[in-house]
Amino acid sequence: MCPVADAHCPPLALIHHPGYRIALPEKHPFPMDKFSVLKRLLDRQLADCASAVDWVTPQPAEEDDLLSVHTRRYVHEFLTGSLSAQAQRRSGFVWSEALRERSVLAVGGTLTTVREALKRGLACNTAGGTHHAHPEAASGYCLLNDIGVAAHQALEDGVKRALIVDLDVHQGDGTALIFADEPRVFTLSLHAESNFPARKQQSDLDVPLPRGMGDADYLAVLERTLEEVLARVRPQLVIFDAGVDPHAADRLGHLELSDSGLYHRERHVIQRCRAAGAAVACVIGGGYDRDIEALAWRHSQLHRAALDVWREAHGQPALFGPPG
Ligand SMILES: [Zn+2]
Numbered sequence: 540m541c542p543v544a545d546a547h548c549p550p551l552a553l554i555h556h557p558g559y560r561i562a563l564p565e566k567h568p569f570p571m572d573k574f575s576v577l578k579r580l581l582d583r584q585l586a587d588c589a590s591a592v593d594w595v596t597p598q599p600a601e602e603d604d605l606l607s608v609h610t611r612r613y614v615h616e617f618l619t620g621s622l623s624a625q626a627q628r629r630s631g632f633v634w635s636e637a638l639r640e641r642s643v644l645a646v647g648g649t650l651t652t653v654r655e656a657l658k659r660g661l662a663c664n665t666a667g668g669t670h671h672a673h674p675e676a677a678s679g680y681c682l683l684n685d686i687g688v689a690a691h692q693a694l695e696d697g698v699k700r701a702l703i704v705d706l707d708v709h710q711g712d713g714t715a716l717i718f719a720d721e722p723r724v725f726t727l728s729l730h731a732e733s734n735f736p737a738r739k740q741q742s743d744l745d746v747p748l749p750r751g752m753g754d755a756d757y758l759a760v761l762e763r764t765l766e767e768v769l770a771r772v773r774p775q776l777v778i779f780d781a782g783v784d785p786h787a788a789d790r791l792g793h794l795e796l797s798d799s800g801l802y803h804r805e806r807h808v809i810q811r812c813r814a815a816g817a818a819v820a821c822v823i824g825g826g827y828d829r830d831i832e833a834l835a836w837r838h839s840q841l842h843r844a845a846l847d848v849w850r851e852a853h854g855q856p857a858l859f860g861p862p863g
Pocket of ligand 1: 784825
């Protein structure tokens with residue numbers, strides 16, 4: 540019997556679309572299969588407790604959504620497939636219609652995640668976090684800045700103070716640039732100082748971390764920083780980029796976090812931001828382990844940690860806890 544069939548605990552909103560995953564050319568370094576594997580793993584992990592979550596299927600973002608943070612020229616070139624060869628190289632992808640559809644859908648997913656979070660208090664996407672996309676250009680596997688579009692939409696919907704907690708191992712340079720002159724959105728980025736992008740932008744608060752940092756030191760810095768920022772910003776909405784590329788096994792990270800460290804990180808951020816009164820919208824961010832099953836499982840900790848925090852907030856015991 541499912542232990543979560545309880546009228547006092549509404550289901551947690553998880554956002555997914557099968558179109559998040561498209562086929563890429565063989566040997567392409569981006570781990571595109573992680574999106575479908577993540578959904579399969581979550582279905583398996585939640586098999587006995589399917590009623591604990593509410594799967595929400597997003598619609599693609601509209602062109603006007605993209606224009607809220609990207610330049611008209613870039614949106615036109617991206618949607619019509621007329622990006623220069625150099626622009627495509629910088630993106631990390633060769634443009635295709637499938638890539639366009641997938642990218643617009645992922646932005647729609649984060650828009651839906653933020654809307655569901657504002658409605659219910661907490662929601663998690665199974666994609667999103669393309670934080671390197673600049674207003675006028677793609678960069679580093681990031682074609683459209685879903686975090687920027689969704690935060691902008693939240694302002695339009697009446698949110699007065701939003702906080703972006705970007706814990707992907709790479710600096711959230713595109714998002715920092717998009718909101719550089721927007722006082723209603725506070726951008727926080729904890730990242731490996733030695734890592735991509737070589738040219739950093741200025742977030743409202745950047746916390747560059749030394750190469751090789753492990754769980755204890757990382758969590759101490761995060762906890763201290765998050766308390767300061769929550770007290771200063773008093774956000775109504777937090778968008779949490781939970782990139783798992785700070786993991787020791789990640790091929791593009793320079794930090795040494797463990798799976799357990801990441802579970803504690805996801806849980807801490809969601810719990811503290813919810814306790815501070817913010818709606819929390821989570822996106823999965825980067826992760827580049829060549830082992831797709833291990834990588835997708837690592838991303839799935841975000842959804843499990845969110846469900847644990849959600850259930851405890853509703854007086855129910857956690858279902859998962861830390862790994863191991
Ligand atoms: Zn990253």
